[in-house]
Amino acid sequence: MALTLMKGSEAIAEAAIRAGARFFFGYPITPQTEIPEYMSARMPEIGGCYLQAESEVAAINMVYGAAGTGARVITSSSSPGVSLKQEGISYAAGAQLPCVILNVMRGGPGLGSIQASQGDYFQAVKGGGNGDYHLITYAPSSIQEAIDIMQFAYDKAEKYRVPVLFLADGIMCQMMEPVEMPPMVEYKVDPEKKPWAATGWKPGDDPAKRAVINSLYINTEELTVHNNHLQAIYAEIRKNEKMWECYKTEDADYVITAFGTVARIAKSAADSLRKEGIKVGVFRPITVWPFPYEELKEATKNVKAILDVEANEGQMYEDVKLALLGSKPTEYFGHCGSLMPSTTEIIAKIHEMMKEGK
Amino acid sequence: MKKMYVLIGNYGSGKTELAINFALRAAETGRTEILDLDMVNTYFRLTEPGIMTRMKEIRLVSPNFTNSSVETLSLPAEVQSAFAMDWDTVVFDVGGDAAGSTALGRYHQDFMELEEGQLEVLNVINIRRPLSGTVDRIIRIQNEMQVHSRLKITGMINNTNLSVATTEAELRDGYEIIKEVSERSGIPVAYTSGKKEFLDAFLAEGHDPKYIGTPVPIDVYMKRDWDSWVKTV
Incomplete structure (x- = not known):
């Protein structure tokens, strides 16, 4: 196509x-x-x-x-x-x-x-x-x-x-x-596959098939059971659905963590730094929830330090630090508001970290 | 004699990139003014700091409030300098589609006072954009833009491209469709533009020059920090 x-x-x-x-x-x-x-x-x-x-x-x-x-x-x-x-x-x-x-x-x-x-x-x-x-x-x-x-x-x-x-x-x-666009999916609601969906129950139908969409639980025990059920689902999602990308991290001395558009800028910076002979890679979470904690730790086990770059105050930086639990030196660079970090700024920050012996 | 180029076209056809190229070329030999007349887009426009620095010898006129948080831009009085002052070349980079070209209507009287041969109103076409991918769609946009701009399109530009994934196939496919547009609308193909390597490869294929017009090799100036990495299929 x-x-x-x-x-x-x-x-x-x-x-x-x-x-x-x-x-x-x-x-x-x-x-x-x-x-x-x-x-x-x-x-x-x-x-x-x-x-x-x-x-x-x-x-x-x-x-x-x-x-x-x-x-x-x-x-x-x-x-x-x-x-x-x-x-x-x-x-x-x-x-x-x-x-x-x-x-x-x-x-x-x-x-x-x-x-x-x-x-x-x-x-x-x-x-x-x-x-x-x-x-x-x-x-x-x-x-x-x-x-x-x-x-x-x-x-x-x-x-x-x-x-x-x-x-x-x-x-x-x-x-x-x-x-490239994928082909069109003709999606039809299948009540067998979605028994929870409200698809038109009327008096006289099987009462067991009556769907009620609600988030209110009058009975506190029931709410606990419901929450435990949700937590079990979240545990499954954490286990199965994490997505991330490692860009040139295998031999990296420094890894930049970034997501979305900023990760692209980080890759440009990593490529430029590699031309100078500094081995830099990028770790990019594709799912930011569930966050790939273990995968980030694994990808950075041989690095000297990690630089988190974001177009915010360093919000993902908290998850980066949680992933590493103090096992590696970490730094943050970014801007709040609407200013994107630039390739030049990221390169300068890595140089600064090297000078500081990180 | 002052020459004016007005670039209009479907969103994403490459008007801004072409406007910069036209202006830089003109600035090599004469006094040049470029006008950012895009009153629609709030992102990625001619008036970006990185672009302005490259325009040292070119006077840039921008709408009020560009690159700010104001969504309703306004036309500055300086646009009048395009008509009042003694430039060798003036390039208008106009917003996309009929909505964008509406901004030109305000200057109808000024355009009408120009002499024969001074004004080129150019429809920049990229057939890889979904809404200008067929002859019918191009003609529809073309007609709408003429009504809204109160200007007659004097020529078309085959600027078919896929950004970083461009090859000469883009210009070739564009040529076939724009040829038919030209035959049906009576509007000539004034230019065919693209990066030099692709333009040369396309020209070497020996197509009818009538539907190529003047070949214009262009450089890409609207580069950004995140451009170096693009996931393609």
């Missing part, structure tokens, strides 16, 4: 449709408005539903309703809008509803800026809403990778009955890259 040159937002939207998404609920916000714009044109063509909600809060609750019927549903927003969705996301996690949520991060806190950022890492992986829950969280580093992950995102969401979050940034959705 031929390659086309696509903008990240268009490509991710089309990939979701090809993975079976037929319901989009959202509200425009830069830098991801091209996603709803694309969906508004595309959904009617394929018999799907595009609905611009009155707010992000309404949109995520529409996702809750549609996902409750077993349909493949998606919503997208950017940082401040995703903050508004957190209550609904926690409800969906509690009610065990498979769905896909896109966060195209922009600068924060608050309204921040419309330029790219990675400031929502904590919100994404440490629980933005209330309660003990997790979302399988993918942080793609290229448009093609986002398309590829979207092809199995719904399968994972449905297998574990958890919401899936894509943690992208403004650059990822605004840039254009050559991509």
